[in-house]
Structures are given as structure tokens and as C-alpha cells.
Amino acid sequence: MIIKTHKDIPASEITDPLVFKQRRQIIKVMMGSLVAGVSSSALAETKTEWNHAPKANTTAAPLITTSSEIVNNHTNYYEFTFNKTDATQLAQSLPTDPWSVEISGEVEKPAVYHLEDMLSQQSLQEYIYRFRCVEAWSMVVPWIGFPLANLLKMAKPLSSAQFVQFTSIYDPKTMPNQRDNAMLEWPYVEGLRIDEAMHPLTILATGMYGESMPKQNGAPLRLVVPWKYGFKSIKAIAKIELVKRPPTTTWNKFAPNDYGFYSNVNPEVPHPRWSQNSERQLGSGFFTPRRKTELFNGYGSQVASLYSDMDLRHFF
């Protein structure tokens, strides 16, 4: 089953033949392998949905997923390295099985879940989202996951729960930059306002491209918030806390003028040192113009209401 994102993609994003080929390959991969917990019928549905021609008006084209090879080899995983390519190799040393996730704070039912138990209680679906990095590149990834709201509801947040704080795994044995205390404060912490966390577009992902999540992409469980810059979508989540006050998030603490708490994708609000007006789509060919970045990464029709009273320049 596919989650519609109510997004019309302009005709300027016509598929490159290469991307088409890659897409076929991805479909083949999807047919070949199943994620634990994803029923084969669900995947079969995904496939058929995926091959449907776009129904929307004439200016619409489907979101073209980026080749999995690119997504697998282009990750910012600063716990391991500052190099996007080397992270693929280095992240393989992270033990992800068994994995447990703690849910605590302002909830009625705090719990520590074994990951398998958590996933068995959720129905996994495919979410094809555009992923926009603060470094002005983007890709389209078919995530496998479930709405964060479903998990939070099970913990029963108290009315005092105003924010959600996520903490990544702290494993200095396998993560060189945690061991060396390099650059950022570890472990990595991210946060959302409670209404952002409960939004149906906000998911916890445990796989992509029809397979379980590669370690460099945030296995075994990561957040995906498609209307925010990529660094908000924290990887390898160990703890989810519901809290009263806004959490101090890692990048915001490191450079508060550069990376705000909200970090909503917004072409009108440049980073202090570079423009956010356009983005390079990974997989696009040489001499292809960049893509004009959209407010809320194109998910404005669903999330703009969350920020209706806010000055987005101030709350960047």
C-alpha cells in the first residue's frame, strides 16, 4: 500500500532513462526480498500501486525514486566519519541485533521494547518521500516504516508532553567519532514538537527499497520527517522521551545560528552561508538544472497548518 502525499510533481522532473532502468531494478529487488514483518500481500500491493500511471492533472509526474546504490553510498553519519562514502563501510560494524528502544518521560506507559516486538505490533507500509539535506541536495527514497504517532499512542502521552526527544545509540566502541569526542556532542539528539511528532507524515523507518534498513542509512530504526532538513531524521534510535520543554538538539547546540530547532525546508530562508533556494537531485545528469526547492519540501498542503501563526524566518 502506498501513502499518498497529495503532491503533484511538475513535468520538469521527467525521468531520465537511466533512472527508469534503476527503477526497474528496484522493483525486481522488491519482488525478490521481503522485510521481516512486511506481509507479502502488502508488498504486492505496493508493486501494483507503483506501476500505476500518474492519475493527477497534466502537469503531474510521479516521484521518481533515486537509485538505491546512490542512497546506500551517500550518507551523513558523523558518528562514523565526516565522509559520506566511507560511512557505508564503517557503519557495518554497528551491532543492530538485538536492539531495544526505550520510551519514557511524560507518558502513562513507559516501556523498553525489543525491536521485533515493536515492529510486530505495527503494520509496515512504504512511504516514498523526497529527502532534502541542509547541504542543498535531495533524493527520493521509498522508506518502509510506520507512523510515529502509532507508537506514541501506545505509550499514552500525558498532557504535559509537549515535545519528543530522540536519542541515537551511544556506542563509542564502534563509532570512531563518539570515541574521539569529535566535533558534535554525542550521542546525537533530535526533537520534534508533539504535533509534528503525531503528524501522519512523520514515520519511523526500518527499511527502504523493500529491504531492511542498511546500517549506514540508520538501521535498525530511524526517524523520517519529510518536510524538514535531513539531519532532523535521526538514525539508530535508542531512546524516545516525551518531554515538557524543547529538547536541546545536537546541531542546534553546535551552531544555533545555522541550524534551528524546526529546520523546516524553506527556500526563502537561506543558511547563513549558503542558499537553500535550489537543490541538486542526486542521480540527475550533468548539465541538468537544479531543482527549485519547495516550502516544506513540497509537503506544505499537509503540514503548513502546523506553523500557521509562526514567523518562519524567526523559527527557522
Next chain:
Amino acid sequence: MFFRSINRWLIITLACFLPLIAISIDIATDNLGADPIQALHIRLGDWSLRFLWLTLAITPLQTLSKWRGMTAYRQMLGLIAFFYATLHVLVYLSVDHGLDWHLIAIDIFESPYIWLGVLAYIIIFSLAITSPKFAKKSLGKNWKKVHRLIYLAAIAVIIHYYWQLKGNMAEPLFYLILLALLLGFRIAVWVKNRQFNKMMIPSTRKIRVTTVPKSLDIKQSGVPSKSSLNELIIEEVDES
């Protein structure tokens, strides 16, 4: 001997194009990674920086080694730096932006790190077009002044490098240290020369030199005639 030095110059010049060949091979074999456009752009920028640094290294090397034959290399390396910088700019405009001038204009306007890149490129461009002998002749004394702008270009380049990074400032540190050494050398030479000049006229003992006419044969204009300059009075001036 003459032919040997020409050959050496030629071989080194051709070697400067090896990075371009390596990059071309990586393009042809699709070996530029997941973001090939950025990889291409950055690798050209890196080589421009490296050749600019090498250009700046020639004068210190010449001073330290007392070898006088390196000026030709300085010009050549500077032009190679300009060559890679030009490719870097062209890739930004065409390969990355597909010559979409509207997007390019906004991108430059909103990106302070690019302003410094633009400044550096304008300087390096100006230096490249004033590099030939006839330009050097026509600029005369100003040539040296104009070409001192290379220091400003190098500083702009290193900030350009730092500002495009998200946070890991360790990466360009190596080049920053090298630049500090290269510019530091020039400052050291300047300070040394200044001190040398001071030694000629010690600042603690200022002297006043006046001429007193030997006789009264001063012309009506008041200027002492040659013969009247014979007597000089040198007196020490107390600073306090």
C-alpha cells in the same frame, strides 16, 4: 643546458594537467561517487587551490634556496591555478546549474561563501590576463602592486573553502596552516627589512641635519648655493 631547463619546464607544465586527466577518467568510468556533480566541482576547486598555494610557494623557495630560475614556474603555476579555477566556475554554471541563470543568480546572491569564491576568481582572472610580458611592461611599476592581490585571493579562497562546510572545520586546516606559513614568510621578510631600515636610522636617537651657510653668499631666493653646503650640523634630538 638551455634545452634541459626548457625540457624540465615543459615536463612540469604537462604534469600539471595530470589531475585533469585523472578527473576525466573518473567521469568516463562513472567513478565520481553518489554525487558526481559535486565531486567534479570540488575536485576542480581543490586543484585550483593547490596550484595557487604552489604559486605562492615559489618566492619563499627561491629566497631560501637562492636559486634564481623559478620565476617562469611561478607564472606557469599561477596560470594553471587560473585554468582549474575557470573549470571550477564553468562546472558550477553549466554542469551543476545547467546555465539556469535565474537559479544561479539567487544561489550566488544568497551564498556568502560563493561571494568569496567570486572575489578570488575576479582577482585570479585579472592576474592571468596581466600575466603576459607586454601587459607587465605596460603596467610598469603597478604590475607588482596588482599582482600582490594574489594574497587577498588566497585568503578569500581559504574562507570560501571553510564556509561551504557544514561544520567539520578540520578538513581545510591543512591548507590554512600552509597558507599561514606562506604568508607568514612574507610578513617575516617585510618585518626583517623594516628592522634593517631602522638599524640605519635608530629610532631612539633621532638626528637633525641642517646646513648652515658658510658665508653670506645666499642667493636672493634663499636657497644655499653649492658652496654654502659645506657646513653640516648634526645634532641629536632628545625624544622625551
